[in-house]
Amino acid sequence: xxxxxxxxxxxxxxxxxxxxxxxxxxxxxxxxxxxxxxxxxxxxxxxxxxxxxxxxxxxxxxxxxxxxxxxxxxxxxxxxxxxxxxxxxxxxxxxxxxxxxxxxxxxxxxxxxxxxxxxxxxxxxxxxxxxxxxxxxxxxxxxxxxxxxxxxxxxxxxxxxxxxxxxxxxxxxxxxxxxxxxxxxxxxxxxxxxxxxxxxxxxxxxxxxxxxxxxxxxxxxxxxxxxxxxxxxxxxxxxxxxxxxxxxxxxxxxxxxxxxxxxxxxxxxxxxxxxxxxxxxxxxxxxxxxxxxxxxxxxxxxxxxxxxxxxxxxxxxxxxxxxxxxxxxxxxxx
Numbered sequence: 399x400x401x402x403x404x405x406x407x408x409x410x411x412x413x414x415x416x417x418x419x420x421x422x423x424x425x426x427x428x429x430x431x432x433x434x435x436x437x438x439x440x441x442x443x444x445x446x447x448x449x450x451x452x453x454x455x456x457x458x459x460x461x462x463x464x465x466x467x468x469x470x471x472x473x474x475x476x477x478x479x480x481x482x483x484x485x486x487x488x489x490x491x492x493x494x495x496x497x498x499x500x501x502x503x504x505x506x507x508x509x510x511x512x513x514x515x516x517x518x519x520x521x522x523x524x525x526x527x528x529x530x531x532x533x534x535x536x537x538x539x540x541x542x543x544x545x546x547x548x549x550x551x552x553x554x555x556x557x558x559x560x561x562x563x564x565x566x567x568x569x570x571x572x573x574x575x576x577x578x579x580x581x582x583x584x585x586x587x588x589x590x591x592x593x594x595x596x597x598x599x600x601x602x603x604x605x606x607x608x609x610x611x612x613x614x615x616x617x618x619x620x621x622x623x624x625x626x627x628x629x630x631x632x633x634x635x636x637x638x639x640x641x642x643x644x645x646x647x648x649x650x651x652x653x654x655x656x657x658x659x660x661x662x663x664x665x666x667x668x669x670x671x672x673x674x675x676x677x678x679x680x681x682x683x684x685x686x687x688x689x690x691x692x693x694x695x696x697x698x699x700x701x702x703x704x705x706x707x708x709x710x711x712x713x714x715x716x717x718x719x720x721x722x723x724x725x726x727x728x729x730x731x732x
Contacts, residue, residue, distance in 0.1 A: 454516045454641065464534025467518035469510040473501030478548070478571070478727050479541050482508040482712075483532060485553025485578060486656050489515035489638045492552070496712040499720040507547075509535055510638070511558065519643030523650045525657040529561035533569060548572035548726050552712065553684075554656040556580040560667050560697070561659060572673045572726035576719070577685055577709050579676075579693035582658040602648060606636050621681060621708040623715070667697050674699035677722045679707035679714065 461468045471490040480500055482493045490508035500506045512531050513519035520527070532549070541547050549570045551559035556578035563570050605611055609632045616627055616635065627635070638644070659667070667674075676694040678685045685693075690702035703722045707714030 455637070458516055460517075461535050461538040463538035464530065466512060466520055466531045466534045468512070468531060468535045468538075469516040470535070471497060471508045473497040473506040474504050477504040479505040479507070479545060480723065481532070481536070481541065481547045481549050482506065483549065483551045483555040483558050484508070484511060484514070485551075485555045486651070487514070487639065488552065488555075491515075491634050491638070492710070493712055494634075496716040496719060499716045500723065503724070507535075507539065507541075511555070513643035513647040515638035515644075516641060517643075519646050521646060521650060522654075523647050523657070524654065525557045525561040525659060526565070528558045528657055529565050532558060532562045533566055536569060542569075546571045548574060548723060550574040550576055550723060551578065551580075552576045553578040553709065554580075554583075554658070557657040557659050561657075561663070563670055563672055564659075564663060564666055567670050567672065570672055572675070573667075573697075574723055574726070575674070575676045575693060575697065575699075577678055577682055577711055579685065579689060579696070580659040580664060581693075583656050602639075602645065606639055609636075612636055616710075619708055620710040620713050621679070621706075623706060624710070624713055664696050669698070673726050675722065675726055676702035677711065677719060678702055678704060679709055679711045680704045681707065682709045682711075684709050 458469050459472070461470055469490065471493070482490070482496070484490065484492050489510045493508040497506050497508060509532070510517040511523075511528050513521070513523055517531075520531070536542055536547070546569060549559040549562060549572070551557070551574070553576070556575040557580040559570070559573060560575070560580045563573055609629070612632050612635055613627050617624065674694075674697050676690050676697070676699050678687075678690040687702075687704065690704070694700065694702045703725075705711055705715045705718040705722060711719055
């Protein structure tokens with residue numbers, strides 16, 4: 399019997415040399431990218447672990463009420479009360495120059511908002527929840543009724559004090575928007591999904607570790623009238639932002655934006671009988687005269703007051719600012 403052998407099939411063509419080269423480089427690129435991600439992720443975890451544990455300093459004062467642990471500073475022993483509310487990346491210490499000046503004729507309090515600084519974190523970190531913290535603090539310190547304070551909100555803190563009045567129209571005897579108009583800040587909210595942990599923590603801590611960067615940001619926001627930060631001054635700004643709660647705040651604001659009020663809420667604020675005032679830095683790059691005038695009209699305040707400085711007027715011009723705030727207590731003061 400005769401057997402037959404089938405001829406072998408010809409080999410499949412491998413494609414042109416250029417195509418094979420591109421596939422080879424693509425595979426190598428994918429491997430390199432994967433290795434880089436692994437290395438960066440490992441570094442992030444190790445760095446975050448090594449830099450964890452910046453605790454609060456001793457001797458802090460807290461008001462515990464309404465589910466909030468609110469750290470605060472206090473100046474003055476008599477006179478109508480004033481409560482100072484900081485903006486983003488700020489704490490009660492931001493008002494260290496203004497507090498003693500106001501304290502000469504007022505009882506003055508400055509707080510850390512929850513999650514920023516030394517107040518215990520309590521999400522969510524929106525204007526409504528932060529207003530609840532302010533109201534809890536006012537009740538804890540008996541700043542109610544005839545002792546209701548003038549509320550001063552700096553930058554994004556303007557939205558917080560505005561919301562406080564919307565939540566309780568008897569909570570304040572006066573309202574000051576300082577270097578802020580309470581409107582939403584345009585921001586790429588998708589960054590909250592991209593800048594995820596552990597990388598967010600690493601980037602934030604790397605930035606905070608650079609004293610020169612803190613100095614530069616401070617000087618750009620405060621202006622030439624402000625003295626450069628001393629090493630102790632740098633630490634005053636850095637240490638509160640090294641607390642664990644601040645990472646939660648950053649993550650929330652990356653996804654949801656800074657505290658703000660809607661147009662309807664601002665209109666509601668305009669309808670309240672609470673005396674209002676807008677104060678801004680004459681050279682503030684974040685809020686010029688046109689914006690300040692619009693903010694004042696929006697909430698039913700008189701024309702805004704310009705004082706020397708950029709965005710940190712409480713540091714650049716504490717005496718001028720104290721005089722402007724006092725106009726709410728003495729409307730006829732020129």
